[in-house]
Amino acid sequence: MNRSSGDSGQSSSMSYIKSSTFKSVFELCDVVSVIVCCRADTSIMLIIESSSNEYWIPSIKVTGLNSWLGHLAKDLLNDIFGCNASVQGLMRLNKLWLPSPHKFSYICHAIFTADVTLEMKKKSKSPFGKYRGKIRWCNLDDILKLFGSNVLKSPEILDFIAWINRKPSAILNPPSxxxxxxxxxxxSENVIVSGKNTIYEQIVEAAGIDRHAQEVLYKEFVLMSYPAIYLTFTNFAKFVVDLGWTKEEATHLYRSADIYGRGGISFREFLYFLSATEPGTSHGGGPAELRCRYIFRYLDTDKNNLLKRDEMKNLVILVRKSRKMSLDPTQVEKELVECYQSIGIAETYPLTMSDFLRAVGELKVRGTSQIFRAPNSVQKIIKDIIDRDAKSQEESLQPVSIGGYAKCPLYELGIHSVKIGNMINVEQLWSIENATSCTSTLPVSVNETSRKVSTDKFHQNSKSNELLRSLRKLYDLNKKTTCYIKLDSFVYNWGTLDSSVIAKNLASVCSEVKAIFLKERRLLDIPSPVYILGDLHGNFTDLLNFERILWHVGPALCPCNLLFLGDYVDRGYFSFEVISYLFSYKIQSPKKVFLLRGNHEIRRVQQQWTFEKECRMKFGEKLGPFIFNSINDAMDCLPLAAVIDGRVFCCHGGIPPPWLCPVVSAINDIPSLLNDPQEQSSLAWELMWNDPIRAKTVTDKIAMELLANEGFAVNAKRGTAHIFSVEALEKFLASNGFTHLVRAHEVVEAGFYLQQKGHLLTVFSSSKYCGGVNTAACILADQGKIRILRLDSE
Structure with a gap:
């Protein structure tokens, strides 16, 4: 019931898709079904679906603007009976919301009724074509037997036969x-859970399943169940097996998830179950009570709402398994007797749900916090679903492959021509003489906003390009000065440039880039290829060297995305140039240049080190504080982590402890504005400050602390945050479906340092740091490979 992920096999196979009516969420469309009934013997027609071997009513997909009734009569009923059958009326219309990026905001399932005679019923038993051998006529008793065998696609069929027999609905407690x-x-969209008012909402919050993750799971639920509205055992079992449970456990899990025993679960019931079994869900307060209710139903094998002695014995076995204790029958029996003695009841007395909850609450039954945990986090499944759907969407947008050539995404024409030379100049395509035909007019889809973005990206007179041009001139004037000299001996040369104009441009850039940062998620999702750079610490020389080699015509025309891991300022006295350069290019290419926050992007830290002094020294006592605050106002909104291709986790410091971040999506719940992160978000603070532990530094005291705190110990070297072990890293990577951690934060002599069984890579991108002899490096993540590039700065 709770095993390590290493025993679970492949958790990303998504085998349940094979038995779904639709193979991709992008195929979902309207469906028309018909309840074909023969009132002479009160039977209805069911069709066995070849993909799942489940019974369902005759259905047909309807795409585009095609007629529902036309498809029903011509393509369905005519195929079955060889003639037109009369459609009586509409019994039910189900409308299901679909989150973006689906092409429809909702889909409909229309269920009609059609009466047939006994003669027509006989004709249907030997149809030709796709329905041959798949039709079965069932009365109420037949359907109840199929229901008991878990081979109905949905308990809705019980409703259909009840309607034929003019009886009340067979489905009790329909979902709210x-x-x-x-x-x-x-x-509707209200199916997504928000708030913390009920214990159900609280357990979703405790599991860290945010709105985005819920939308992914909802679409997957619809894909598994539609056109039905309930998820039955068949696909539920395949889903939980993909999570790492065994097939035997799936039966008990479904009983636990099916709160009302209707033989089908709604999306919210599916979500609550996944939240309750999530490995990182806390076991306290409301979530603990709800988890215990699920555990009770899991143990209640005969579904009589009572736990007998043999069922309580299974609880003892599960707890001992979770603690890796012996399952010797004598020891199990002894502990079971002690459990009944602790509760204070006779062993022949069965426990009700209330008895069980009271015994757990009074600590007379122990160990429930360790059981009923999925072997793998649902976040791993969510990542695989996102990857699969992204591939499906890309394929759905691609033209048909011709002649064996590889398919490619649809392209559109950029509206400007870029002239590359000593300067980068931009001209609109349609203003260049003899370059376009009279039929090649400006696309109507090009609006003023996209025109401005394209112009600002390249035009020399944009604020960001004016600032970049000034930075290069200032570098030429001051490049003979090493960036790591003492501040007292630093003499800055402005030449003919006006510092007040540059300050004005920088303030404008800071305001614009802040708005971009505020719109970004705290955990960025970045596709490869990506260049990843570590600490720069005011080393503008090395930043320009990286530019010269890797993106010499600017990030906008570079084939790779750029990810910077923080610590742009302090210690090096070209910090103003570094951060101004990065902010300017972020404005020009917000979807290609990504900046994370490091522990030096904090005012208090900069005041202890050099950046505040640098601003005053370069801009004076009046403009200096203004520049310092303008830059920090933007840095207060920087994202905190990134994931590349859903596999490589990146941050400045290190992984956070599980009690702050049970699942990585919790990072997106961090406030976007953090002007005092130590007080406002412990999770943000840990991402910026944590370090991996090095084997040589582990003392007996630290080893005990690591053991007691899930692989984390106090970071004595920094005086704040934590250090983490290789076991903690492996658990973090496995539970989130990641393969590697790439981080910065520590100077390393070779520019990179590989540790913790090769799953952690530290990168440092400032050479000769503080007068040292270290090399600068960066990382290239591309096509499933992580490559190390070292800068030759001689």
Whole structure:
């Protein structure tokens, strides 16, 4: 019931898709079904679906603007009966919301009714074509037997046969998130859980399943169940097996998830179950009570709402397994007797749900916090779903492959021509003489906003390019000065440039880039290829050397994305140039240049070191504080971590402890504005300050602390945050589906340092740091490979 992920096999196979009616969320469309009934013997027609071997009513997909009734009569009923059958009316219309980026905001399932005679029923038993051998006529008793065998696609079929027999609905306690009026049912955007008012909402919050993750799971739920509205055992079992559970456990898990015993679970019930079994979900307060309710149903094998002695014995076995204790029958029996004695009841007395919850709350039954945990985090499945859907969407947008050539995404024409030379100049394509035909007019889709973005990216008179041009002139004037000299001996040469004009341009750039940072998620999702750079610490020389080699015509025309891991300022006295350069290019290429926050992007730290002094020294006592605050106002909004291709986790310092970040999506819950991160977000602070432990520094005291705190210990070297072990890193990577951690934060002589079984890579991108002899390096992540590039700065 709770094993390590290493025993779970492949958790990303998504085998349940094979038995779904649709193979991709992008195929989802309207469906028309019909309840074909023979009132002479009160039976209805069911079709066995070849993909899942489940029974369902006759259905057909309807795409585009095609007629629902036309498809129903011509393409479905005519195929079955060889003639037109009369459609009586609409029994139910289900409308299901679909989150973006689906091409439809909702899809509909229309369920009609059609009456047939006994003679027509006989004709349907030997149809030709796709329905041959797949039709079965069932009365109420037949359907109840199929229901008991878990081979109905949805318990809705019980409703259909009840309607034929003019009996009340067979489905008790319909889900609250199914909004129903008469024969119309809608599942709207309200199905997504938010807030913390109920214990169900609290457990979703405790599991770290945010809105984005819920939307991914909702689309997957629809893909598994549609056109039905309930998820039945077949696909549920395949999903939990992909999470690492065994097939035997799946039966008990479904009973636990099916709160109302209706034989089908709604999306919210599916979500609550996943939240309850998530490895990182806390076991306290409301979530603990809800988890215990799930555990009770898991143990209640005969579904009589009572736990008998043999069922309580299974609880003892599960707890001993989770603690890796012996399952010797004598020891198990002894502990079971002690459990009943602790509760204070006879062993022949069965426990009700209330008895069980009370015993757990009074600590008379122990160990429930360790059991009922999925072997793998659902976040890993979510990542695989996102990867799969991105590939499906890309393929759906691609033209048909011709002649064996590889497919490619749809392209569109950029509206400007870039002239490359000593200067980069931009001209609109349609203003260049003899360059376009009369039929090649400016696309109507080009609006003023996209025109301005394209112009600002390259035009020499944009604020960002004016600032970049000034930075290069200032570098030429001051490049003979090493960036790591003492501040007292630093003489800055402005030449003919006006510092007040540069300050004005920089303030404008800071305001614009701040707005960009505020719109970004705290955990960035970046596709490869990506160049990853570590600490720069005011080393503008090395930054320009990287530019010369890797993106010499600017980031906008570079084939790779750029990711900077923080610590742009302090210690080196070209910090103003470094941060101004990065901010300017971030404005020009917000989807290609990405900046994370390091522990030196904090005012208090800069005041202890050199950046505040540098601003005053270069801009004076009046403009200096203004520049210092303008830059920091933007840095207060920097994202904190990034994931490349869903596999490589990147941050400045290191992984956070599980009690702050049970799942990586919790990073997106950090506030976007942090002017005092130590007080405002412990999670943000840990991402910026944590370090991996080095084997030589582990004392007996630290080893005990690591053991007691899930692989984390106090970071004595820095006086704040934590150090983490290789075991903590492996658990973090495995639970989130990552392969590596790339981080900065520490100077390393070779420019990079590989440790913790090769899964952690430290990169440092400032050479000769503080007068040392270290090399600068960067990382290239591309096509599943992590490559190290070292800078020859001689």
């Amino acid at each position: 998130d199914h909004e129903t009026v008469g024969s119309f049912m809608e599942i």
